[in-house]
Amino acid sequence: MTTPAVTVVVPTVLRPSLARAVRSVRGQDYAGRLELVVVVDRDRAECSVEELSLLAGVDVTVFTGGGRLAGAARNLGAARATSPLLAFLDDDDAWLPGKLTAQVPLLLQQESEGQVVVGSRLVQRHSVTGRTSGPVPRDLLAEEQRVEDYLFRGRRPGVARPTLQTSTLLMRTTTARSVQWRPGLRRHQDWDWLLSAQQDHGVRLVHHPDVTVVYDMGSVGSISSGAAWSESLAWARSWRHRWSRRTYADFVCAQPLRYAIQARSLPGVAACLRAGLANGCLPGPGPAVFAAAAVLPRTTIERLLTSSGAGSSSTEGTDMSTTILVSHLTPTFGLEKSVLRLAEDLGPDVTVVCIGDPRAPGLLPDVQVTSLGSRLTGWSRLASIVRLRRWSAQQSGTVVAAGVWAVLPLLASRRALPFRIVAWEHTLTEERTGTSRRLALLRRAAAVLYRRADLVVCVSDDLRRQVDGWLRGVPSTTIPNHLPARPHVVPAPRAGDLSGAHAVRLLSVGSLTSVKNYPLLLRALSLLPEHYVLDVLGDGNMDAALRALAGDLGVTERVTFRGYVADPVPYYAGCDVVVQPSLSETFGFVMFEAASNDKPLVAVDFPHARDLVPDLIVGRLGAPTPEGLAAAVLATVTELPPRDAFVDAQRRRDARFSAEAVLAAWVEAVAPAAADPTDASSGAPAAVAR
Numbered sequence: 001m002t003t004p005a006v007t008v009v010v011p012t013v014l015r016p017s018l019a020r021a022v023r024s025v026r027g028q029d030y031a032g033r034l035e036l037v038v039v040v041d042r043d044r045a046e047c048s049v050e051e052l053s054l055l056a057g058v059d060v061t062v063f064t065g066g067g068r069l070a071g072a073a074r075n076l077g078a079a080r081a082t083s084p085l086l087a088f089l090d091d092d093d094a095w096l097p098g099k100l101t102a103q104v105p106l107l108l109q110q111e112s113e114g115q116v117v118v119g120s121r122l123v124q125r126h127s128v129t130g131r132t133s134g135p136v137p138r139d140l141l142a143e144e145q146r147v148e149d150y151l152f153r154g155r156r157p158g159v160a161r162p163t164l165q166t167s168t169l170l171m172r173t174t175t176a177r178s179v180q181w182r183p184g185l186r187r188h189q190d191w192d193w194l195l196s197a198q199q200d201h202g203v204r205l206v207h208h209p210d211v212t213v214v215y216d217m218g219s220v221g222s223i224s225s226g227a228a229w230s231e232s233l234a235w236a237r238s239w240r241h242r243w244s245r246r247t248y249a250d251f252v253c254a255q256p257l258r259y260a261i262q263a264r265s266l267p268g269v270a271a272c273l274r275a276g277l278a279n280g281c282l283p284g285p286g287p288a289v290f291a292a293a294a295v296l297p298r299t300t301i302e303r304l305l306t307s308s309g310a311g312s313s314s315t316e317g318t319d320m321s322t323t324i325l326v327s328h329l330t331p332t333f334g335l336e337k338s339v340l341r342l343a344e345d346l347g348p349d350v351t352v353v354c355i356g357d358p359r360a361p362g363l364l365p366d367v368q369v370t371s372l373g374s375r376l377t378g379w380s381r382l383a384s385i386v387r388l389r390r391w392s393a394q395q396s397g398t399v400v401a402a403g404v405w406a407v408l409p410l411l412a413s414r415r416a417l418p419f420r421i422v423a424w425e426h427t428l429t430e431e432r433t434g435t436s437r438r439l440a441l442l443r444r445a446a447a448v449l450y451r452r453a454d455l456v457v458c459v460s461d462d463l464r465r466q467v468d469g470w471l472r473g474v475p476s477t478t479i480p481n482h483l484p485a486r487p488h489v490v491p492a493p494r495a496g497d498l499s500g501a502h503a504v505r506l507l508s509v510g511s512l513t514s515v516k517n518y519p520l521l522l523r524a525l526s527l528l529p530e531h532y533v534l535d536v537l538g539d540g541n542m543d544a545a546l547r548a549l550a551g552d553l554g555v556t557e558r559v560t561f562r563g564y565v566a567d568p569v570p571y572y573a574g575c576d577v578v579v580q581p582s583l584s585e586t587f588g589f590v591m592f593e594a595a596s597n598d599k600p601l602v603a604v605d606f607p608h609a610r611d612l613v614p615d616l617i618v619g620r621l622g623a624p625t626p627e628g629l630a631a632a633v634l635a636t637v638t639e640l641p642p643r644d645a646f647v648d649a650q651r652r653r654d655a656r657f658s659a660e661a662v663l664a665a666w667v668e669a670v671a672p673a674a675a676d677p678t679d680a681s682s683g684a685p686a687a688v689a690r
Contacts, residue, residue, distance in 0.1 A: 003032035009077030011070040012091035014051040027654030030100035039073035071181030078176040086173040092216045093167040099212035103170045115203045119168040122213040140207035155254040156286030166190040187231040214660045229259035229268040245281035253283035254290040327405040328357035334589030338481040343367045355384040388413040398670045411449040423453040431584030459587040462608040479665045484593045504532045507575035509590045512540030521581035523626035526553040534559040572597035598646045602632045
């Protein structure tokens with residue numbers, strides 16, 4: 001049976017969050033064709049170039065002229081759909097990679113009994129704090145249950161309350177066209193549509209039990225984040241004759257009355273009380289508590305809901321008791337960037353502790369970053385054991401130790417540590433330990449001390465395979481790092497044959513240390529034509545030796561050592577090829593940076609590189625010799641990849657390394673109640689939707 005195509009309709013006013021929504025669509029692991037239709041409720045002439053750039057990767061764009069609202073935009077999008085199936089997605093939400101793969105089979109199975117719309121569970125993420133909830137809702141819509149009773153009757157505070165949210169919905173395109181969104185309706189659009197679908201068109205509403213969506217609460221510009229009691233009350237009155245008296249009373253108390261209290265509107269409170277009393281039925285205790293909670297600001301309620309409202313969720317309160325321990329954060333390379341990104345995603349109540357980096361506090365405006373003392377380098381880092389012995393006695397919850405120079409001192413500081421330990425491994429591959437005596441010694445220490453960790457998180461499958469080989473019996477999982485942010489404007493890659501160009505600019509980024517293998521790159525450069533020039537971004541203990549080697553090879557005038565560069569994007573924009581001479585990378589942050597900047601990569605052939613190139617990262621691999629690396633550079637420059645190759649690779653990366661899936665996996669990894677952190681079939685974090 002052919003996998004049916006799906007059209008995805010996204011209404012928007014071109015908020016920046018649209019880029020994340022689009023990436024989540026392109027990151028689906030669904031086998032069928034996807035068509036992305038974005039309906040912009042704006043006049044195109046009023047949109048800036050920056051705003052229009054958000055539409056990159058969209059198949060069909062429709063401009064409404066402005067002021068039509070999201071309901072009308074969804075109707076327009078459904079009218080333009082060319083696929084048999086259709087799904088809606090709001091521009092401030094995001095799908096997990098397995099959404100359509102999970103929902104489409106259920107839709108095809110259920111539609112034998114008539115028209116059906118399939119929703120799912122979701123996780124809520126506060127748009128300001130970054131906190132995420134557990135799976136929502138706790139209770140799914142029952143067979144033949146009236147949707148208004150499910151959504152409103154006994155409505156109570158708590159993130160786990162009943163919901164069937166727009167971004168979870170999948171249906172036949174014919175259903176989307178027959179059940180129209182009410183034009184001009186500003187509030188409760190999704191509830192109105194669900195009621196009309198069930199009661200006016202006989203559509204069956206079905207919940208898939210999996211989490212497939214990350215729903216942003218309190219987004220800037222969101223209608224639902226306001227508190228217009230009059231609109232909510234007017235909408236309820238339009239449906240009153242079709243609801244039971246108890247359901248109506250519960251809704252008025254939990255929604256418009258709560259909004260009126262939040263707005264401190266005495267006329268609003270009076271109007272809602274009159275509406276409730278005229279109905280002849282008192283609300284239940286849940287809605288009454290919901291209304292009373294309105295004395296707190298909405299933002300406070302949202303933070304409380306996302307941190308503790310899920311009740312039975314395994315992620316309840318997790319972010320409030322998580323500490324990320326790292327050796328240092330400056331200078332900021334791949335590991336440090338990953339720590340900063342994870343801290344931002346887990347929320348402001350996560351604490352980042354540097355063992356020694358006085359410059360680190362203040363790096364993240366919404367996350368507390370502290371340092372235990374002055375910077376430690378080389379073998380002086382062993383002194384961190386003393387610092388951590390004092391510090392660890394006062395900790396609780398979960399500590400994520402990032403990198404070998406954080407994990408080993410922590411595990412060596414005390415025989416019994418009073419918290420859960422997640423060892424976040426970035427370093428110890430066989431290739432690296434084979435070229436560095438210091439790393440070889442650290443690997444031997446890790447084989448003993450890592451056994452005291454509750455979980456080892458590896459940043460790639462290749463690294464995990466190696467760690468499992470010398471650390472048998474310790475739970476492990478793979479959680480890839482977040483991909484580097486794609487620059488807002490990426491210059492179109494040069495194409496064709498550049499071998500006759502005036503200058504071919506090569507770029508390499510990384511610390512000047514033995515594991516990065518820069519002597520190989522300099523020797524390869526000496527074999528290339530003289531118009532090939534190289535920029536090296538990074539510093540380290542091999543700086544002087546590399547400059548001397550460049551002189552010995554006669555390439556001093558062709559290579560520029562620029563030291564550590566905080567923002568390498570301009571250098572990526574100006575180069576033709578990125579070259580990575582390292583004999584081993586655990587994740588390959590620079591490799592992904594090259595990809596995000598649409599630059600072809602030439603790297604040494606090693607196992608993890610073969611997992612990435614060329615399927616996920618456009619480029620070539622060369623033998624680990626000067627001749628092999630030079631030959632790969634020449635072959636790349638002679639035939640630069642076309643633009644489509646970068647677009648296709650980007651889609652595959654988004655599917656494999658979804659930001660939402662990475663965050664969900666980390667939420668599960670740090671959760672104290674997580675008994676089994678991996679999926680038995682693949683070892684991937686169970687929180688990642690498939």
